Amino acid sequence: MSITVSLIAILGLLLFFAIKLRSATTGAVIIAVLFGFYLARTDAAPSxxxxxxxxxxxxxxxxx
Structure with a gap:
């Protein structure tokens, strides 16, 4: 669980900066998909x- 939460935090920060910089690159899309995928595996998914x-x-x- 701790690795997943750390990964979620890193991907969340990367996604935040991609949105802040208005980056619509393939890398930003991959970050968004991975963030959603790993977020769905945490305890926050039902919420x-x-x-x-x-x-x-x-x-x-x-x-x-």
């Missing part, structure tokens, strides 16, 4: 899933 589900439900309610 992230619940948040995304709530946001999508709220957006669909706004449209109707």
């Amino acid at each position: 992230v899933n619940d948040t995304v589900t709530s946001l999508t439900n709220a957006l669909t309610d706004i449209g109707t």
Whole structure:
């Protein structure tokens, strides 16, 4: 778990800087995919899933 959390932190920082620099390169896409992949394997995955589900439900309610 500690290796995964460290990797998540590193990938999160890299993704933050890629977004901050508005970098839309292949490397930034790979970082984003890896960040999501490893985040899904942590204990935060259910919370992230619940948040995304709530946001999508709220957006669909706004449209109707």
